[in-house]
Amino acid sequence: MIQLETDVLVIGAGGAGMYAAIAAARDGCRVQLIDRSLIGRGGATVMAQMTVSVALGEQTPDHWEHHLADTLAAGRGLCDPVLAQLLCQNAELRIREMDAWKVGWARENGHLKQVYAPGHDRARCVYVDFLNTGPAVSRTLRTQLNRIDGIRRIGDVLITDIVVHQGEAVGAVGLHLLTGEAVALQAKSVVIATGGLTRLYRRNSGSLNMGGDGYALALRAGAELVDMEFVQFFPIGxxxxxxxxxxxxxxxxxxxxxxxxxxxxxxxxxxxxxxxxxxxxxxxxxxxxxxxxxxxxxxxxxxxxxxxxxxxxxxxxxxxxxxxxxxxxxxxxxxxxxxxxxxxxxxIAHYHMGGVRVDASMETRVPNLFAAGEAVGGASGANRLSGNAITEAFVFGERAGTTAAARANARTASGWNEKAAASALELFKHRGNTAAVPNTAALLVELQALMADHAGPFRTEEKLRLALARLEQMQLQLGALPATGDEHYNMLRLDWLDLRNMLLVAQCVVRAAIERKESRGAHQREDCPGMLPEWNLNQRLSWRDGELSLARVPAARPAEAAR
Ligand SMILES: Cc1cc2nc3c(=O)[nH]c(=O)nc-3n(C[C@H](O)[C@H](O)[C@H](O)COP(=O)(O)OP(=O)(O)OC[C@H]3O[C@@H](n4cnc5c(N)ncnc54)[C@H](O)[C@@H]3O)c2cc1C
The missing domain is CATH 3.90.700.10 (Succinate dehydrogenase/fumarate reductase flavoprotein, catalytic domain)
Structure with missing residues (x-):
């Protein structure tokens, strides 16, 4: 087993994870930045080619409050106003920091050029020509990572569980995909920056690494998820x-x-x-x-x-x-x-508005466990304003890195406990019977088809209930342990681990979609048309005794933002 120890562990090296690592290292912490793929190349950030929203007012007068008003309007009454404000208010700092790091935002007449995007009341989005925003952003952040001491980057490690001891996050365990070895990572604070869940759907704009791992990791660790029913589909993919x-x-x-x-x-x-x-x-x-x-x-x-x-x-x-x-x-x-x-x-499935519930410091309800980027739910409510996702990755990433570093600096040790890690490590010790392995490739294809056909942009209770029933059966078919051993790059085991998370996260989406008996933003129910005032509620999911539990809370109003 590979054993590692650090101050701040960042899981996922997209825009949010790389920014979090940079921010935590700037505050004097030793950081480990882990990705199941290549650092800075595995998720949505590097794929994005378009716009990034920020109220700079360079070409047209603007203010972050106008950006916030558009964000809240797009969210159809369900945005977490604190997170939405943080996003809009801090956008300028991050965009100008990226500019100083020479990302190459397009310019016109000596100004950063800002263009219109749907849902914005004025030209507000920066970009890098030609269709180069994501690659330029990723390259810039990778360059910064290289320049800062104290950040150790490790690719090809799939994090499979957060380790929790006495109710607090103390690290994580994972699998080194190349060697098949288990990895135990002790950390004083942990940031989940694993991106979204669009791999749950047959047609999606994302990568294979976006099966919603972070939501499953957070849920199993004791954190809450919020607004899971809201999956954004892009009409002309x-x-x-x-x-x-x-x-x-x-x-x-x-x-x-x-x-x-x-x-x-x-x-x-x-x-x-x-x-x-x-x-x-x-x-x-x-x-x-x-x-x-x-x-x-x-x-x-x-x-x-x-x-x-x-x-x-x-x-x-x-x-x-x-x-x-x-x-x-x-x-x-x-x-x-x-x-x-x-x-x-x-x-095509494109973005997920829901995700891990965090407070203004990006901390979940599990002490020392933070989240950032698309992994976070709440800022976009029922629908995301275009261009806000990369801004969210920068702003929430920086914020999570800073607060996770403050937490780590305040602690003397991670509090790692072998017993607490044991059950998560058990998955890798198991030597099963390969003859009894379910066909995980077929299950993955079926899961994606099921979600597309029954929990896509247009939903009915009947279809959603069919989906839920089948997801529960598939969970049983998958079993509690992977059936194969520790060979390197064992795809059967990788598919099993992916399915374990994808089935759980799919059930979260479907459960929340069944409960929301109205149509709002990205959640359209053909059997419950129209947005209803009594549904000005956020739905929160948690995991208790192996069961999903759902709670409804009134959506906070923007005036309550300054809490
Ligand atoms: C094709 C495309 C175009 C887009 N265009 C735009 C746009 O123009 N403007 C905009 O604002 N937004 C856009 N978006 C959305 C935006 O790109 C994303 O929301 C944002 O980049 C997410 O950043 P992130 O850092 O949170 O996640 P990601 O960039 O997705 O990074 C997550 C990382 O976590 C890693 N990971 C996942 N699970 C694990 C695990 N278990 N263990 C270890 N590592 C793990 C992944 O490999 C990945 O590298 C686009 C998205 C896509 C897919």
Missing amino acids: HLAPRMIGMDPIMWDPFRYKLGGRLLNAEGEEFADRYGQAESGNYVLTRDVATYAIYKEVEAGRGSPAGGAYLSFTHVPEAELRKSFGPVIDRLAKDGIDLTKMPVEVAP
């Missing part, structure tokens, strides 16, 4: 032809700018059938666009891959080249000639 190395949600701004046409298999523009004529400006709201595409496919008028066509063929080539820049040639390398052919698009 890329479907076909195959596109390599590009953001699957890249089409949106080009559609607004150039008037990309959404067409069904019969070549008709169909949006006006669903209550919103596009009237030439192509700003169909995300919910209507998602609904319209679903219904066209259902009616047998979908594209061959099961979505809609998005066409720019009516736009002059010179205009396409000007807008797409070098991207148009990258697309051509994948056989996509936008001057001659449409692409196929469909709604």
Whole structure:
């Protein structure tokens, strides 16, 4: 077994985790930054290619309070006002810090350039040209990590459990994927920065590392989850032809700018059938666009891959080249000639508004256990404002790193306890019967299909209950222990560990979706249309005696933010 010891343990090296590590090291702590993949390359951050919201007021007068008003409006009454305020108020500090670190935000006339994005009342988003925001952000943070002493970066380690002793987090255990060895990490404070859960869905914009591990880790450790029913779907995610190395949600701004046409298999523009004529400006709201595409496919008028066509063929080539820049040639390398052919698009799972419940210092209800980035729930309520997710990763990451460092600096030892770690380590000692192994690959595919078909953007109680019943059966099929041993890069064991978390997190999403008997933001119930004032509630999930327990609490009002 590999044994490590540190002051601050950061799990997940996306934007939030890297920022947390930098902040904790700046405050004098020894930091271990762990990722199941490559450092800075495993999650959503490096994949994002578009916009980052911040009220800089460089080109248009602005103030973080306007940004907050838009964030709260998008959240449909359910945002945690404290977290939302923290996000908007601290955005400028982080964006300017990234600018000083030479991330390369686009500039115009000597100012940082700010552009419009849906839901913002003014041009408020920075970006890095051309479709390079996420890669530039990740590279910049990786460079900072390299410059700061005291941060040890370890890739290919999958964290499987937080170790809790006497009610407090004292470290974590995991698996070194390359050697198959167990890893025990003692830490005075722990930050979960493992990103979102979109891998639960068949079509998603994320990576294989986004199966919601952090939610399961936090839940099993005794923390609460909040707003788990709210999964954001992006209406025109890329479907076909195959596109390599590009953001699957890249089409949106080009559609607004150039008037990309959404067409069904019969070549008709169909949006006006669903209550919103596009009237030439192509700003169909995300919910209507998602609904319209679903219904066209259902009616047998979908594209061959099961979505809609998005066409720019009516736009002059010179205009396409000007807008797409070098991207148009990258697309051509994948056989996509936008001057001659449409692409196929469909709604895809993109972001999760719910997550680990934290206070203003990013601490969960388990002392010494913090969370940051998309792993955190609450700031976006029922729906996230575009561009807020990368800002959230920076702001919450920095905050969690700083507060976790303060906690570690105040403690003399981690409080690690062998007995407390023993049950988590038991998973790796087990030598099971390989003949009895469930087909984990098939279970993964079934789980993704089940969630897409029964707990996707449009839900009914009947479908959700079917999903829950099947998820419970799948849990039994999976069993309590992985059935294989300690070979290096053992995919059967990795799938088993992933499924253990994914099945738990899927049940959280479905349970909360069954309970919420209304339609709000990203949670649309075909059998309960309309947003109801009596549902101005947040739902919190916790894990008691091996069962999920759900509590409802009135959503805090923005005026209560200064608590
Ligand atoms: C394609 C795409 C485009 C996007 N575009 C935008 C955009 O333009 N603007 C915007 O604001 N937002 C965008 N988003 C959302 C935004 O990128 C994410 O919300 C944000 O980057 C999340 O950052 P994070 O650090 O919390 O998580 P991530 O960047 O996802 O990092 C999480 C890390 O945790 C690791 N990890 C997970 N589980 C474990 C475990 N058990 N053990 C160890 N490591 C683990 C993963 O490998 C990963 O490296 C986009 C998302 C996607 C997928």
